Amino acid sequence: MTKRRADGLSKAVIVKAATGLLDEGGEAALTFRALTTRLSTGYGAIYHHIANKSDLLAAATDDIVEDVMTGVVGAAEPREALRTVALRLFDAIDAHPWVGAQLSREPWRPALLEVYERIGGLLDALDVPGEALFDAAGALVNYVLGVAGQNAANARLLAGDADRSAFLSGVAARWAGLDPARYPFVRKAAARLAEHDDREQFLAGVDIFLAGVATLR
Amino acid sequence: MTKRRADGLSKAVIVKAATGLLDEGGEAALTFRALTTRLSTGYGAIYHHIANKSDLLAAATDDIVEDVMTGVVGAAEPREALRTVALRLFDAIDAHPWVGAQLSREPWRPALLEVYERIGGLLDALDVPGEALFDAAGALVNYVLGVAGQNAANARLLAGDADRSAFLSGVAARWAGLDPARYPFVRKAAARLAEHDDREQFLAGVDIFLAGVATLR
DNA sequence: ACCTGAACACCGTTCAAGT
DNA sequence: ACCTGAACACCGTTCAAGT
Numbered sequence: 001m002t003k004r005r006a007d008g009l010s011k012a013v014i015v016k017a018a019t020g021l022l023d024e025g026g027e028a029a030l031t032f033r034a035l036t037t038r039l040s041t042g043y044g045a046i047y048h049h050i051a052n053k054s055d056l057l058a059a060a061t062d063d064i065v066e067d068v069m070t071g072v073v074g075a076a077e078p079r080e081a082l083r084t085v086a087l088r089l090f091d092a093i094d095a096h097p098w099v100g101a102q103l104s105r106e107p108w109r110p111a112l113l114e115v116y117e118r119i120g121g122l123l124d125a126l127d128v129p130g131e132a133l134f135d136a137a138g139a140l141v142n143y144v145l146g147v148a149g150q151n152a153a154n155a156r157l158l159a160g161d162a163d164r165s166a167f168l169s170g171v172a173a174r175w176a177g178l179d180p181a182r183y184p185f186v187r188k189a190a191a192r193l194a195e196h197d198d199r200e201q202f203l204a205g206v207d208i209f210l211a212g213v214a215t216l217r
Numbered sequence: 218m219t220k221r222r223a224d225g226l227s228k229a230v231i232v233k234a235a236t237g238l239l240d241e242g243g244e245a246a247l248t249f250r251a252l253t254t255r256l257s258t259g260y261g262a263i264y265h266h267i268a269n270k271s272d273l274l275a276a277a278t279d280d281i282v283e284d285v286m287t288g289v290v291g292a293a294e295p296r297e298a299l300r301t302v303a304l305r306l307f308d309a310i311d312a313h314p315w316v317g318a319q320l321s322r323e324p325w326r327p328a329l330l331e332v333y334e335r336i337g338g339l340l341d342a343l344d345v346p347g348e349a350l351f352d353a354a355g356a357l358v359n360y361v362l363g364v365a366g367q368n369a370a371n372a373r374l375l376a377g378d379a380d381r382s383a384f385l386s387g388v389a390a391r392w393a394g395l396d397p398a399r400y401p402f403v404r405k406a407a408a409r410l411a412e413h414d415d416r417e418q419f420l421a422g423v424d425i426f427l428a429g430v431a432t433l434r
Numbered sequence: 435a436c437c438t439g440a441a442c443a444c445c446g447t448t449c450a451a452g453t
Numbered sequence: 454a455c456c457t458g459a460a461c462a463c464c465g466t467t468c469a470a471g472t
Contacts (some may be wrong), residue, residue, distance in 0.1 A: 121401065145367065150362065186330055200395070212424075
């Protein structure tokens, strides 16, 4: 008795619906049952356009990464451009936490081609010598995706906004109570935890990395 | 009619069995059905000692990280010690790929305390100034866990050993065939892909990072 | 106190049957 | 060609019942 879709289904339509479910409820919310409901269709119709769930997740991830990279304009000075690309990826993964998990699960996705090309080209423009260029590009891409993914996992864990500061001050309190003889560093870090900004710390890491790259010239 | 366990069950015994299943068959192999079989017990017996599956995964991960960190001895020069800690973590995650996924899912685990303390302390010994110390430690831990996790995901994807070179040369061939005008960097990278060593590239990244840290002094 | 295993409420995926 | 939805083979987790 449910009414049949008037317009035809397509992979693009399915991927868009999947992205919506993922953004709203996280990875657990993407089920074929939820998809069929949202698209007013049956299982077979979906499987007619995609191979399986992992194919669907990959396609949704590709879409997000593609958007990020097409939005990056040229022009800027290489160092600044590198920071911009890194931040855009960080923000996109922050907005779509499931993208972080997916990219660390399938790091050879075609969508990452654009990321490697862009970052490699910019490092080249910074005169990183050929032998070190590929190591440097690999390390930087890994840093960006790794940290962004970790940050996204954090954000997911701390769903509520008010939870966040409560959780962080809880961790800070636990750390502050550690044995100073065994954990001198972590105890000192506890004081900074409340005021620290993940995005700024991410960028500070990029800067340290770029300073290291500059020594290779 | 199945015989009952003679010795008592404990969280440690369950975690050990879970680690075995994870190492042998990856995350998909850890099911409560497989666990009850391996331990000759029932579901309730397991739930009597652990809260749920995610608790079990966390405990198994803590065990591995703990082993890595207790195995790290002091003595060495800070730069060398940092490389050693990084490599040991990399190798442990390579040997137990599911640890990488788990650590990026729950980056606030107590087991990581030891990692932060150790890396923070060593950076402190390198005279990184206080304001930058926490950013640097956060960035380095993130780099290590992020890259190791990505590498482990790769390794998992390429289960067979012979598959690996076949897969890599496939990727290299695809990259080499890209439009040179659009993808100059990736095309050049393709030539290096076959001969590249993930472990060495990881260490090269650590060195770049440490060179960057040295400029902060 | 500790353990057993049937039962429940979910999954992803398949496939005969419809239009 | 494209779509439907019952059915299958799994999950994690619960809980009344046993020792």
